[in-house]
Amino acid sequence: MTTIETPAPQPSGTLSSGNRLLTLASRYGTFVAFLALILFNVAVTPNFLSLQTLNVNLTQVATIVIVATGMTLVIATGGIDLSVGSLMAIAGALAPMIFMGQFWPVENMALAVALAFLLPIAAAALFGLFNGFLVTRFSIQPIIATLVLFIAGRGIAQVMTNGNLQVFKNEGFQFIALGRIAGVPAQVLLMIVIVAAAFAMIRYTVIGRQIIAVGGNEKAARLTGIPVKRVKLFVYMISGALAGVAGLIVVARNSASDANLVGLGMELDAIAAVAVGGTLLTGGRANIVGTVLGALVIQLVRYTLLANGVPDAAALIVKAGLIVTAVFIQQRASKH
Incomplete structure (x- = not known):
């Protein structure tokens, strides 16, 4: 008699090779893409390893990283x-108006510059x-509220600006975008500080754990005593503030504020x-380091x-493809 052997069932918790690949892609795909882009440019793009190229890419990506850090906190809940770009425009319009004396006469320029940093971010x-x-x-719903x-x-x-371009020059204010500290662009150092603070908050503080809990299961978080409303207010406020910082960097870099474009x-x-x-x-997860890598990948693609x-x-098409691929991998990996 011929016997038919049936394959032994896989032990509970094991992953097929396809599922394992999806899991690895969700964890390390961004880093692999980042490395692949670097290797490709080293081989093909002239002067890619020059300090000038490094400076261009870091200064271009700084504002994306700063805004995306706040976005990560919001999405984690x-x-x-959707309002971050418009908040950048508001902050970028408000700052020059302050130190150019359009609200009140400027008597102490140092104070005016300080207020040009503080008030737009607060707003x-x-x-x-x-x-x-x-x-x-x-x-x-957040998508409607922020719309x-x-x-x-x-x-x-x-x-605020009557739709006009505000051209200005002020070294004190523009230091945030054009200045250097120990040879490193000030905006890049500011980006590093913001990312490090967000990473430490998520990893080591109570509010960080609460953010993840709210996004993971809001009802359960509320039942355990987490102040869900205050946590959400906090992340939206931080997102707005970081958008304000990015707006100041953009107008300082361009020596002009254009409410139509900032x-x-x-x-x-x-x-x-x-x-x-x-x-x-x-929601339920906040990968700050991954966000930085994601921003770098987007910048390097462009x-x-x-x-x-x-x-x-063409970069817009590739960017759309990256988003679809990332979301697809996340969804498939989360099912296994």
Whole structure:
């Protein structure tokens, strides 16, 4: 008699080779992509290893990383913030108006410059708090709540400046974008400080654990005594403040403030960096280091295409492909 042997069932908890590959891709895919881009550019792109190229890429990615860090915290709670680009425009419009004396006569320029840093960031943080208020007080879905300022915020910035370009020059204010400390661009050092602070907060503090808990299971978090509303207000406020910082860097770098262009599309770059970096868009996880790598991958893709004669529009298509791939891998990996 012929016997048919049936394969022994896999032990519980083991993964098939396909599932194992998805898991590895979700964990290390961003780093592998980052390494592949570097190796490709080393081999193909002239002068890629020069200090000038390093400086260009780091200064271009700094604002994306700063905004994406705040976005990571919001997404970790299960939310999203579409208003960051518009808040950059508001902060970028407000700062020059302060030290150029458009609100009151400037008598002490040092004080005016200090206020040009502090007030726009505070204003952006308050707008972020407004987003959080809509989400927590009225239970409006985050994508709708932040869409309000996505639309109205840029209009506010345009009204503030009458839609005009504000050209200025002030070395004290522009140090945030053009200055160097020990040879390192000030904006890059600021980016590192912000990323390190966010990483430490998520990893080692109570509020960091609460952020993850709220995104993982909001109902359970509430039942365990976590102040869910305050946590959400906090992350939206931080997201707004960091958007304000990024807005100041952009206008300081350009020596001009254009409410029509500052922060335009930044919300998409930030969300892309978070998604590519491995933070689940459904909440419950905050991969700060992954977000930085995701932003670097997005920047390197754009640089690689431009350096090799491919139109900038192609970078948008590749960026969209990266987001779809990242989300697909996350969803498939989370099911196993």
